[in-house]
Amino acid sequence: MSDIRIGISGWRYVPWRGDFYPEGLAQKNELKFASRAVNSIEINGSFYSLQSPDLYARWYADTPKGFVFSLKGPRYITHVRRLNDVGEALANFFASGIFKLREKLGPILWQFPPNFKFDAEKFEAFLKLLPFDGTSAKACAKQCAARMEKPGYLDIPAKARLRHAVEIRHESFAVAEFIDLLRTYNVALVVADTAGKWPYMEDLTSNFVYLRLHGDKQLYASGYTPKAIKRWGDRIERWSHGSQPDDAHVTDAKAVRPRKSRDVYCYFDNDIKVRAPYDARKLLERFGLADDLEVAPGDLQGVKF
Secondary structure, three states, X not given: OOOEEEEEEOOOOHHHEOOOEOOOOOHHHHHHHHOOOOOEEEEOHHHHOOOOHHHHHHHHHHOOOOOEEEEEOOHHHHHHOOOOOOHHHHHHHHOOOHHHHHHHEXXXXXXXXXXXXXXXXXXXXXXXXXXXXXXXXXXXXOOOOHHHOOOOOOOOOOOOEOOEEEEOOOHXXXXXXXXXXXXXXXXXXXXEEOOOOOOOOOOOOOOEEEEEEOOOOOOOOOOOOHHHXXXXXXXXXXXHOOOOOOOOOOOOOOOOOOOOOXXXXXXXXXXXXXXXXXXXHHHHHHOOOOOOOOOOOOOOOOOOO
């Protein structure tokens, strides 16, 4: 059986207060509320700066059993250093406390800027640095800067499983060589709906699928119609059963090795007009996954803070 996770990208947005979040809900309780309305959330703060072990531990405690986070890798690696000499920066990230999320740690998302072009040699060097289990993550973390050596920074379970996903935004990545690289390292290509602004590819490159839905008509703003929600639901269903939609938009036409199932992680990032949490709920309902959640948008009933 595949695991289907549908949620939102981030949770702290001012326009959501008094709408998705009920009037009077304390800001400190927003994650508690959001994590009981969807079954997964992307952590965005880690993209902008390294977070602390205490924060990760708090986020773990604030969310219910069975919840899963996806975690956005630092922009310092992807946007500032642009994959140049990133060994220590990567070590700092894995030493920053992310394993305080314990079993709630899901895939790690690496997003690249629109002006970052595909360089096969540089990109493969980065993929080789990525740890995929606790043992390799600990070895990586040991290379961190001295300032990161805080109590427990190497408390990384050897059996921890790490998954990685890559979101690209330059057309130079739409080549078979890039797809082959991702498949070689079992890294997922993010299926990104960006209102046509950036490349759209649905190549399956890993044992899981990662989607980011930024808006199909207006980037970060437009909501998804019932027809669009059905379309995404149908595609997720095919992916979760290990197959590919018949009309999949792929860069590499080579046949993909069949699987019985694939886990799917889907996040709505059309947050400007408070569409993301509502669209996520509609898609959760499509799979009957909203039934076991404790709250609906705007409703405090059933939540025990």
